[in-house]
Amino acid sequence: MTAHEGRVGRRRASSRAMLEEAACELFLEQTYAGTTIEQITQRAGVSRNTFFNYFAAKSDVLWSGVDDSVETLARELSNLPRGAHVMLGVRDALLATATQLTPGAIPLAITQWETMGVAEELQSSGLARFLRLASVLERHVAAAQLGSPARVPAQPAAFAVIAAAASAAGAWARAGIGRDPLVDYVAAAITPVCSGFEQVLGSASR
Template sequence: MAGRPRASSERMLEEAASELFLEQGYAKTTIEQITRRAGVSRNTFFNYFPGKADLLWVELDASRAVLTDALAAAPATTDPLAAVEAALATTAAALTPGRAPLALTQWEVMGIDEELKAAGLARALAHAGVVEAFLLGRGLDALTARGIALAVVGAASAAVGRWAADGPERAPLETYLQKVVHPVLSGFGIG
């Protein structure tokens, strides 16, 4: 017997965790409760997620792969800063209004304020690392690449936070990103 398809078990864990986090709060929810509700074993849980906190960030973790792929696909002749802006737009398009991370939209209900800050910062820094590596590969010096990466991801983080807070009727994320990312990149030389 092969069991459930990988995507099915992973999605079931995400849904079970979201339900439990909303029902009883993040801190009171255990991995055992999540696996029981999802109908999978504890071992299955750890096949998909290193820990409970990772369930809060599924969409943002997936966006890092989209960003990486979009930057890798940028033609070598494209201005590196324009490539970063285009890659962020591609990444934003993958986060549809209905897929805003619950950690950003329901953090008060779930009681995850400190968890949100720590885990969110780690994810933002991982995204910045992707941008920095791309810029270094395009010949920018280390300080400039790091500065641009942190500035643009900081702006993007502000956009994502506002987008999530604006509720179900929010505009597409690209609209928010355009408002803050382009001015930051303009300061570094993109026209």
């Protein structure tokens, strides 16, 4: 009996978790391009329909956990106290979100992209995630400044902060075993950006 066959009868957390595990195993064994959705569902022991209950496409499996962070960020932003410094609040919300991205919640593809052969796919499908996160920030920054005489341009601010966070995630992934927590990389990257925009607001309001 193979190691995989020994796992088939074991009850695991959810069909989604089973699909994520099966996909990562297959991507490591035969690369992303060499793996089909059918192979993933067979390895996970679920139906093709079950796959599409959780993921719209094979590439979405690469970002499971990261996609959840979009909702987490929106929630953290909504929990910021009224009257808080806009861009410093953005920093705090992003750091709270990054803190929740523990190693178990970060897709293996982020750190094993070479072995899985997913470099191009991560770049392609990553753009949609970048834009989604930037959109959440843009709406918050715009809404938080309603009625304020001094305003930060919401879209450039959002894109600058998310670009810095994405760069930090890339540096974290390349750092290898023994790396510091992801949130430390994100803090170092976004704090100067958020502080810079906050200083512009302070200068304009004086």
